[in-house]
Amino acid sequence: MSISRRNFLKASALTAAAAAIGVEPLHKSSVLAAAVQESVVWYKSVCRFCGVGCGVMLGVKDGKPFGIKGDKECPVNKGLLCVKGFYLHRMITAKNRLLHPLVRKNGKLEKASWDEAMDLVASRFKEILEKDGPNALAYYGSGQAQTEETYLAQRLFKGYIGTNNADGNPRLCMASAVGGYTTSFGADEPIGTYKDIEHCNLFLIIGSNTAEAHPVIFDLLVQRKKDSPSCKIIFIDPRKTPTNRIVDLHLQVKPGYDLAIMHAIARQLIKDGYTDEQFIKDSVNFSNGKDPITYDDYKAFLEKYTPEYAAEQADINPADIVKAARMFGESPTAMTMWCMGVNQRVAGVFLNNLIHNIHLLTGKLGKPGCDSFSLTGQPNACGGVREAGGLCHILPGHRLVANEQHRKVVAEIWKTSPDKIQPTPGKHTVAMFGAAAKGEIKGMYILCTNPAQSLPNLNKYIPGMKDTFLVVAESFYPTETSKIADVVLPVAFWGEKEGVYGCTERRSQHLAKALNPSGESRWDGDVIVDLAKRMGYGKGFEHFKGPEDVWSEYQKTTAGTDMDLSGATYDRLKKVRGLTWPVPDTSHPGTWHRFTEGDPYFPKDKAGNRRMYFYAKPDGKAVIFARPDKGPEEPVSAEYPVVLTTGRILEQWHTMTMTGQIPELVRANPVPYAELNPDDAKLWGIKNRDKVKIITRRGLLTVKAKVIDRTRKGTIFIPWHWPESLTNILTIDAVDPGSFEPEYKVAACQVAKA
Amino acid sequence: MIIASMIVTTQKGMAEEVALQLKRVPNLTTHGVYKGDNIIVVMEAEKEEELVNMSRYLMNEFEDILGTYPTFMASEDEVDEIEEK
Ligand code: SF4
Numbered sequence: 001m002s003i004s005r006r007n008f009l010k011a012s013a014l015t016a017a018a019a020a021i022g023v024e025p026l027h028k029s030s031v032l033a034a035a036v037q038e039s040v041v042w043y044k045s046v047c048r049f050c051g052v053g054c055g056v057m058l059g060v061k062d063g064k065p066f067g068i069k070g071d072k073e074c075p076v077n078k079g080l081l082c083v084k085g086f087y088l089h090r091m092i093t094a095k096n097r098l099l100h101p102l103v104r105k106n107g108k109l110e111k112a113s114w115d116e117a118m119d120l121v122a123s124r125f126k127e128i129l130e131k132d133g134p135n136a137l138a139y140y141g142s143g144q145a146q147t148e149e150t151y152l153a154q155r156l157f158k159g160y161i162g163t164n165n166a167d168g169n170p171r172l173c174m175a176s177a178v179g180g181y182t183t184s185f186g187a188d189e190p191i192g193t194y195k196d197i198e199h200c201n202l203f204l205i206i207g208s209n210t211a212e213a214h215p216v217i218f219d220l221l222v223q224r225k226k227d228s229p230s231c232k233i234i235f236i237d238p239r240k241t242p243t244n245r246i247v248d249l250h251l252q253v254k255p256g257y258d259l260a261i262m263h264a265i266a267r268q269l270i271k272d273g274y275t276d277e278q279f280i281k282d283s284v285n286f287s288n289g290k291d292p293i294t295y296d297d298y299k300a301f302l303e304k305y306t307p308e309y310a311a312e313q314a315d316i317n318p319a320d321i322v323k324a325a326r327m328f329g330e331s332p333t334a335m336t337m338w339c340m341g342v343n344q345r346v347a348g349v350f351l352n353n354l355i356h357n358i359h360l361l362t363g364k365l366g367k368p369g370c371d372s373f374s375l376t377g378q379p380n381a382c383g384g385v386r387e388a389g390g391l392c393h394i395l396p397g398h399r400l401v402a403n404e405q406h407r408k409v410v411a412e413i414w415k416t417s418p419d420k421i422q423p424t425p426g427k428h429t430v431a432m433f434g435a436a437a438k439g440e441i442k443g444m445y446i447l448c449t450n451p452a453q454s455l456p457n458l459n460k461y462i463p464g465m466k467d468t469f470l471v472v473a474e475s476f477y478p479t480e481t482s483k484i485a486d487v488v489l490p491v492a493f494w495g496e497k498e499g500v501y502g503c504t505e506r507r508s509q510h511l512a513k514a515l516n517p518s519g520e521s522r523w524d525g526d527v528i529v530d531l532a533k534r535m536g537y538g539k540g541f542e543h544f545k546g547p548e549d550v551w552s553e554y555q556k557t558t559a560g561t562d563m564d565l566s567g568a569t570y571d572r573l574k575k576v577r578g579l580t581w582p583v584p585d586t587s588h589p590g591t592w593h594r595f596t597e598g599d600p601y602f603p604k605d606k607a608g609n610r611r612m613y614f615y616a617k618p619d620g621k622a623v624i625f626a627r628p629d630k631g632p633e634e635p636v637s638a639e640y641p642v643v644l645t646t647g648r649i650l651e652q653w654h655t656m657t658m659t660g661q662i663p664e665l666v667r668a669n670p671v672p673y674a675e676l677n678p679d680d681a682k683l684w685g686i687k688n689r690d691k692v693k694i695i696t697r698r699g700l701l702t703v704k705a706k707v708i709d710r711t712r713k714g715t716i717f718i719p720w721h722w723p724e725s726l727t728n729i730l731t732i733d734a735v736d737p738g739s740f741e742p743e744y745k746v747a748a749c750q751v752a753k754a
Numbered sequence: 755m756i757i758a759s760m761i762v763t764t765q766k767g768m769a770e771e772v773a774l775q776l777k778r779v780p781n782l783t784t785h786g787v788y789k790g791d792n793i794i795v796v797m798e799a800e801k802e803e804e805l806v807n808m809s810r811y812l813m814n815e816f817e818d819i820l821g822t823y824p825t826f827m828a829s830e831d832e833v834d835e836i837e838e839k
Contacts, residue, residue, distance in 0.1 A: 006757065009828050010796055013759035014785055016826035017794040021761055069825070080761070083809050086824040215821060219763060222820045226766045226790060242813060245765070245820055 020070055020079040040066050043514035046501045047085040048494040051376025052076060052216050053503025054085055055577055058495050060514045065089040065495060074577040076194060082215035092495050098477035099519025102488040109488060117487050122534030124469050128443045129161060138165035138432050138441045141390050142448040143381030146499025148550035149524040150384035151396060153447060156528055159414040160537040164401050164426030168390040169449045170381040171429040175739035176343035177374040178386055180352020184623055186616030187562045188386055188398055191594045192371030193505040193580050197224055199369030202331030203233045207341015211242035213648050214375055222246055234324045237341060238645060239717055240710045249324055252712055253314040255645050256632030256746040259347055262354035263629060264310035265325040267302040269361055274329025276363030282610040284360050285621045293626060301626040333369030344745045347630040349738040357624045366596040366612045376504040383502015387563055388554060393425035396557035401425055413556050415540050428740035430733055437464025447473045447524060452480035453723055456742040457698050457733035473524055480723050491524045492517035498547045500573060508568050509578035525550055562601060562616055632746035633734035640748035643715040644696060646727050672725035673704040675717040681707040684751060691754035696747050699729035702754045716751060755798060758805045758827035762793040768818040769793055
């Protein structure tokens with residue numbers, strides 16, 4: 001019997017949908033689907049976009065990408081994908097794939113051979129090294145690079161060239177979360193995992209449009225609310241977003257003024273008796289940021305933060321603060337989730353600390369349904385950059401460049417001299433590009449990221465990037481950064497290389513190589529090893545034949561640390577749907593909660609009767625910080641009376657290097673726009689779709705007005721994706737003094753009809 | 755012509771009502787409510803971009819829709835008739 005293509009496709013569509021939610025195929029369609037997919041080979045991988053870490057299956061037919069489906073066996077997404085993830089395979093064959101090296105000649109980028117390009121990079125880097133020393137060179141990496149790639153780059157720059165000017169773009173998104181975790185708990189990354197969502201009855205979401213930025217986590221929250229009628233969600237954010245659809249209480253705060261609210265919640269929790277006094281006694285110290293203080297000192301510090309004071313700061317209703325505190329206190333379980341609205345602030349680390357404070361006060365940590373759980377923007381910001389030493393102050397395995405013992409251990413594994421690794425942190429991202437602008441950094445290798453669009457206050461940094469000898473390893477051309485590079489190296493894209501990604505919940509997952517690299521592109525790791533050899537460091541790199549060798553060496557740097565990956569061998573990772581570290585041996589199933597029973601490093605002897613022992617702290621106690629309620633760097637003024645905040649939308653991702661290749665995604669929101677509150681628009685005489693000028697102390701941008709009841713009065717929101725309209729010429733480059741993360745989320749601006 | 759499917763999730767108890775409303779949306783057919791509040795929908799459209807547009811449209815226009823998760827998409831023109839086995 002023959003059926004039409006249309007009926008066949010409908011049947012396949014129904015089968016796929018049924019499979020994704022785990023119901024029986026709706027009719028005989030499964031037989032048909034199986035028929036057409038006979039020749040399709042499916043490879044297990046992980047989504048290339050956000051930090052949720054959804055498992056995907058990449059289908060390959062006749063050597064070409066055929067399609068994507070959610071991996072039903074992956075515990076993260078159980079088969080579900082958002083619209084971005086669904087188009088992943090299309091990026092592999094996008095028209096803008098870079099297929100051969102480019103070298104700038106007479107001002108123009110021209111096609112070159114790999115030998116010519118690599119010889120040029122190696123000779124220029126050597127020349128700079130000899131003349132100006134190692135700190136005239138820099139590496140700028142990415143939370144999208146695979147762990148093996150980040151590890152190799154750190155090894156070359158920190159261990160052989162001898163500079164700690166090796167940072168990564170998670171500096172722009174996650175560094176404040178790192179600072180928060182390390183200061184409060186002693187070690188980076190969350191204590192719990194996504195599994196806690198299934199047990200949680202109170203979610204506090206701060207500074208995250210989860211529905212659009214992390215849609216699959218949003219679905220987990222939706223499902224939890226449905227399964228548990230008593231489950232409630234509190235939302236602290238300056239905008240109304242699709243996330244509001246499941247929210248029970250929204251505190252629509254003035255951007256940059258939410259620290260006082262967290263203190264007021266803490267104060268209320270104490271006053272209402274919701275604290276876990278035994279937990280505090282056993283597992284908590286108090287600090288004012290410089291010196292230890294007592295619990296009573298902390299209580300006295302909090303007295304200033306009445307609901308009325310905090311409400312006045314944030315311009316909200318004080319009763320809502322009391323309500324939020326009581327909801328948090330009354331619920332036996334609680335998870336706080338946050339993202340860039342908390343991290344991209346000059347008080348980002350402080351705000352992270354204040355989130356941890358309320359969990360420490362109530363003991364809502366390290367048990368089912370409880371965690372202070374930072375959401376991650378990039379797919380391997382945790383696994384690659386935070387774990388494999390991809391920031392200028394760290395080494396692989398959560399180790400520090402400033403720690404002599406750490407340098408020794410890592411140098412031995414790297415087969416280099418410990419003296420080669422400098423004992424002081426290198427330049428963080430903004431300082432690194434600042435040094436390039438001043439001519440202090442003369443050569444830079446940029447891997448898989450687009451700082452000429454993503455840095456704040458762009459006009460200040462682009463001239464310096466143009467003057468620096470800039471090498472960009474990228475899969476797509478052009479990007480704003482590759483356009484101004486001296487050498488552009490074509491590298492394999494997702495699906496064309498093997499590696500590991502580590503997502504938000506400490507889960508390391510293997511990505512299979514399903515296809516050969518396009519054109520002349522090569523695996524990034526191979527290119528770094530090649531550069532090392534051409535620079536004369538061949539002996540230290542000759543044993544790396546492929547990603548598995550790199551991973552196996554990297555595992556050694558994690559052995560015995562709080563993020564032990566010894567048991568996560570390639571063999572094992574290829575079979576399982578990821579492992580949540582610590583996973584100290586190959587029979588270990590992975591860890592749900594850290595610092596408590598079940599964590600293989602939980603020191604029962606030291607802990608005694610304590611439920612949690614924060615073993616990365618000297619006395620096993622976490623810290624509650626009495627931090628000042630610091631406001632934004634650039635508050636509004638008579639001259640710049642409107643708050644500008646920036647962010648993301650569902651269909652696009654970061655600088656559109658990838659999603660910009662998919663016309664279907666681009667057309668969903670084709671033109672750059674600014675969201676204006678309807679009352680403001682009326683006041684300013686601006687109608688929907690009018691062109692508006694946004695002016696800050698740093699630049700001017702003209703975009704379309706979208707008049708919509710989302711932002712607070714006096715606040716505008718601009719998504720930052722479009723390369724033809726660089727939002728970051730407006731943003732401020734002031735950084736958090738602890739994390740050095742810039743304050744993308746708050747700037748003062750003027751708005752006028754164009 | 756493309757054919758695509760997605761899961762549409764709704765507020766608790768609203769799936770049947772939303773599914774009824776979706777029947778009025780051109781090019782969309784609903785195929786039942788499953789596991790509480792998941793509606794399976796199939797869409798036929800001229801271009802692939804319609805899937806994203808539809809997803810955005812559903813999120814914007816229906817307050818009770820909480821998420822749209824695509825599960826399948828293929829073009830009718832790609833392959834000729836297929837024999838059922
Ligand atoms: S939620 Fe994130 S990881 Fe999951 S499919 Fe969407 S973009 Fe990919």
